[in-house]
Amino acid sequence: MQEVSPINRSYFLLKLTLLIAVFFLFVIPASAQEEIEEIEHYAQTYVGEAFHFDGKTIRFKEVLSDSRCPSDVTCVWAGEAKILIEIFKNEKLVGEEIISSLSQELSLAKFFQGNFSLNAIALTPYPKTSRKIKTSDYRLKFKVTEMLEN
DSSP states (O other): OOOOOHHHHHHHHHHHHHHHHHHHHHHHHHHHOOOEEEEEEEEEEETTOEEEETTEEEEEEEEEEEOOOOTTSOOSSOOOEEEEEEEEETTEEEEEEEEETTOOOEEOTTTSSSEEEEEEEEEESOOBTTBOOOGGGOEEEEEEEEEEEO
């Protein structure tokens, strides 16, 4: 019977250990990843109107300021618009937030259980030098996203 040398045995055990480590490094984390599903709600509301979804409400309360550069003028700075929204849960006011046209995303996590965010898509009409925008003409287009982990 032929004996296996200690060097060959050590080499074999080292290879086996590395193979097992690589297996756990790539296979286990891949199976542990959770799928995240996004539910998106799109809406557009005029000042004073509200959007309702799943017992929650986003109300476009008012335009606080609109210093956006008129579309028929060349400006150095684009300006910004600030609007105030009210947030309701089960018809009870839970908070107010200011959204700027320069901001990207507003987290609603502090108001609703779960992972919700609001993205302002557009505030119309866009200013022109030839006309003054009436408050009642403003319309906010936005998206509310809920992230669900499966």
